[in-house]
Amino acid sequence: xxxxxxxxxxxxxxxxxxxxxxxxxxxxxxxxxxxxxxxxxxxxxxxxxxxxxxxxxxxxxxxxxxxxxxxxxxxxxxxxxxxxxxxxxxxxxxxxxxxxxxxxxxxxxxxxxxxxxxxxxxxxxxxxxxxxxxxxxxxxxxxxxxxxxxxxxxxxxxxxxxxxxxxxxxxxxxxxxxxxxxxxxxxxxxxxxxxxxxxxxxxxxxxxxxxxxxxxxxxxxxxxxxxxxxxxxxxxxxxxxxxxxxxxxxxxxxxxxxxxxxxxxxxxxxxxxxxxxxxxxxxx
Amino acid sequence: xxxxxxxxxxxxxxxxxxxxxxxxxxxxxxxxxxxxxxxxxxxxxxxxxxxxxxxxxxxxxxxxxxxxxxxxxxxxxxxxxxxxxxxxxxxxxxxxxxxxxxxxxxxxxxxxxxxxxxxxxxxxxxxxxxxxxxxx
Numbered sequence: 001x002x003x004x005x006x007x008x009x010x011x012x013x014x015x016x017x018x019x020x021x022x023x024x025x026x027x028x029x030x031x032x033x034x035x036x037x038x039x040x041x042x043x044x045x046x047x048x049x050x051x052x053x054x055x056x057x058x059x060x061x062x063x064x065x066x067x068x069x070x071x072x073x074x075x076x077x078x079x080x081x082x083x084x085x086x087x088x089x090x091x092x093x094x095x096x097x098x099x100x101x102x103x104x105x106x107x108x109x110x111x112x113x114x115x116x117x118x119x120x121x122x123x124x125x126x127x128x129x130x131x132x133x134x135x136x137x138x139x140x141x142x143x144x145x146x147x148x149x150x151x152x153x154x155x156x157x158x159x160x161x162x163x164x165x166x167x168x169x170x171x172x173x174x175x176x177x178x179x180x181x182x183x184x185x186x187x188x189x190x191x192x193x194x195x196x197x198x199x200x201x202x203x204x205x206x207x208x209x210x211x212x213x214x215x216x217x218x219x220x221x222x223x224x225x226x227x228x229x230x231x232x233x234x235x236x237x238x239x240x241x242x243x244x245x246x247x248x249x250x251x252x253x254x255x256x257x258x259x260x261x262x263x264x265x266x267x268x269x270x271x272x273x274x275x276x277x278x279x280x281x282x283x284x
Numbered sequence: 285x286x287x288x289x290x291x292x293x294x295x296x297x298x299x300x301x302x303x304x305x306x307x308x309x310x311x312x313x314x315x316x317x318x319x320x321x322x323x324x325x326x327x328x329x330x331x332x333x334x335x336x337x338x339x340x341x342x343x344x345x346x347x348x349x350x351x352x353x354x355x356x357x358x359x360x361x362x363x364x365x366x367x368x369x370x371x372x373x374x375x376x377x378x379x380x381x382x383x384x385x386x387x388x389x390x391x392x393x394x395x396x397x398x399x400x401x402x403x404x405x406x407x408x409x410x411x412x413x414x415x416x417x418x419x420x
């Protein structure tokens with residue numbers, strides 16, 4: 001694990017009260033054995049069977065009870081769970097760190113299926129704000145429209161909305177792929193750091209504003225580019241990957257990719273001069 | 285005596301980052317570390333190079349593609365090939381006995397395979413943390 005290495009010599013910065021430790025030794029080789037046996041099971045998760053299916057009616061439940069019940073069903077080995085009557089309840093299906101086939105027959109409120117790591121989720125309705133925020137892995141398919149902050153801060157996995165989405169889609173995205181079959185609102189990809197966003201329709205103003213890295217593909221019209229978002233040429237690798245991804249997403253497989261615009265970071269914001277200007281002055 | 289002091293200073297610079305390995309900018313010289321990545325973090329995976337282990341993993345998880353592993357690449361830690369483990373928030377360096385190909389696509393596939401094996405291993409540091417702090 002990480003440990004701190006302290007420089008013995010006192011520098012000017014140190015004498016001013018600033019720290020001069022260098023962070024080293026973050027390697028974890030001592031835990032690592034490349035000849036580990038083949039194992040597709042994360043420690044502490046439930047061993048579920050996708051063919052074992054059950055229904056759960058959450059009409060009379062609040063979100064806490066419903067989420068606890070989903071966990072209980074997974075512990076009994078159920079790999080496919082169908083949620084009936086979600087009725088726009090908030091925070092349903094959050095924190096599932098397991099492989100699972102989860103189907104919602106209806107719409108979700110805000111923060112639906114947040115912080116998930118592994119499940120395949122299908123929502124046969126709409127979703128509110130911040131659907132799948134902080135998602136780590138898995139696949140989420142929404143059949144209708146989504147609210148704003150769709151996929152906020154996601155780190156991995158595939159998040160698909162077959163309809164249109166609101167503003168700030170993929171805000172602070174750190175990985176994974178967001179796919180939108182319809183249109184997207186303003187500030188899509190705002191402060192995006194990594195990952196990919198695909199929009200088959202039009203997108204609003206300030207696309208990719210202050211994006212640090214990552215890629216945005218737009219099939220329709222762009223309202224305007226945000227600060228430091230620039231157009232980049234499409235490559236064969238992009239088109240091959242897009243074709244495959246849209247097939248997986250069950251939308252737009254026959255899309256005309258020649259009309260698509262690829263947007264990346266101009267990297268003009270790649271400087272650290274704004275950080276701690278007073279301390280920096282003192283240290284030099 | 286003066287020569288020995290100079291040698292010590294050079295060693296300290298090597299520990300701090302990757303300076304001296306490429307033509308660094310004035311800003312990098314000032315802060316003493318490299319800005320940006322030394323590999324392509326946006327490289328899209330070439331599915332023709334997927335390993336049999338990864339195929340089995342995808343099938344076991346019920347996905348259609350590499351999913352979150354699309355964002356995993358072979359990087360570097362202290363000038364050694366390594367893969368970043370987000371669950372442990374640290375770099376896992378690749379043992380010397382593993383020979384790595386020059387092709388970044390193949391290197392990334394190896395990184396993905398090793399990372400999955402590591403995360404599912406009972407030796408993973410998260411196992412102890414979960415045992416100690418897990419609430420439900």
